[in-house]
Amino acid sequence: MSQAPERLTRGTSAESIARHLRTEIESGTYRHEQQLPSTRALAAEWETSVATVTRAMQQLTAEGLVISRDRSSRVVNYPGEERRVRQETEAPTILVIGGYAGSGKTELGRIIARLTGWPLFDKDSATRPVVEMALVELGSAPSDRESDLYLSKVRPAEYEALRTLTAENVACGNSAIMTAPFIRELRDEAWTRHMAADAEALGATLRVIWIRADADTMQTYIRRRGAARDTHKLAHWDDYLQGVDQDFTPTLPYAVIDNSLSSPPLQEQARELLTTWAVL
Known part of the structure; x- marks a missing residue:
């Protein structure tokens, strides 16, 4: 009989958190100028330390996807890109x-x-x-x-x-x-x-x-x-x-x-x- 998996410590890697948040930003789950949850809230969500979340946020900030307004407030910086206007003369x-x-x-x-x-x-x-x-x-x-x-x-x-x-x-x-x-x-x-x-x-x-x-x-x-x-x-x-x-x-x-x-x-x-x- 299979055992239930151990509780996932998702935040053991700042890179893992950054990757998932990056994907959520780029896919529109988090919208441009939307305020992200606080560092403590994200640490609780990912079952990890505040320091790990901070490192993930530093990575996203360096990429320009997140802007820190102050110590406790971060917002998404992803205004999106102009979509190509397609002429439907080509095959869909x-x-x-x-x-x-x-x-x-x-x-x-x-x-x-x-x-x-x-x-x-x-x-x-x-x-x-x-x-x-x-x-x-x-x-x-x-x-x-x-x-x-x-x-x-x-x-x-x-x-x-x-x-x-x-x-x-x-x-x-x-x-x-x-x-x-x-x-x-x-x-x-x-x-x-x-x-x-x-x-x-x-x-x-x-x-x-x-x-x-x-x-x-x-x-x-x-x-x-x-x-x-x-x-x-x-x-x-x-x-x-x-x-x-x-x-x-x-x-x-x-x-x-x-x-x-x-x-x-x-x-x-x-x-x-x-x-x-x-x-x-």
Whole structure:
């Protein structure tokens, strides 16, 4: 029987705190000129020392992302960038972003949406209220993501809803971003052929990003968001990690973004990739 993981001491690394806060700023979770929580509040949140948080803030201040107004007040300095005005004479893009829980899919999707102006369809945001109600009506818990009921009945409907939302926007000439694990889908040749056929029928370019992260980073993301659907994963963390394939390879052509602590910031990697695709 798997043991519950030890309490995560997320703040043992100032670099880890700085990376997560940087991503939250660049993805718009923290807005320009928004006041950040106090040093003591962040230390309590990350279960670490005030000194560690201070070092993280010094790093973000040096990068220009945070401005210290006085000892106890720091605000976000991220006015955003002018989005490219796209002429829709070029083919729209269907961008599929997949990855394991806690890899940073939604954050990457938000960063790309802010850089491009493309609409973002995140599976949890788009379907969670309906999914939770359906699970309760079917006699399960709203946080259920492991039972045969969820996997065979509810999950396929989630992904179909996400695909339909995206296709409707692309049919109107708009590029669109989908974020979800896509673990089954991206290794299912029938599903990938279907997506490729959809893109061709819509006159769109299909692109796939697989986002990777080390186990510590994934656990930090999962704990930080505090979602009920992650309860089972965290309570059986070692068992869950046994099912994580760090060498996962989609059956479609794809690009890799690495969100591990040692990797460049997500926005830097996203900008480089979009430039390669001639999107920026």
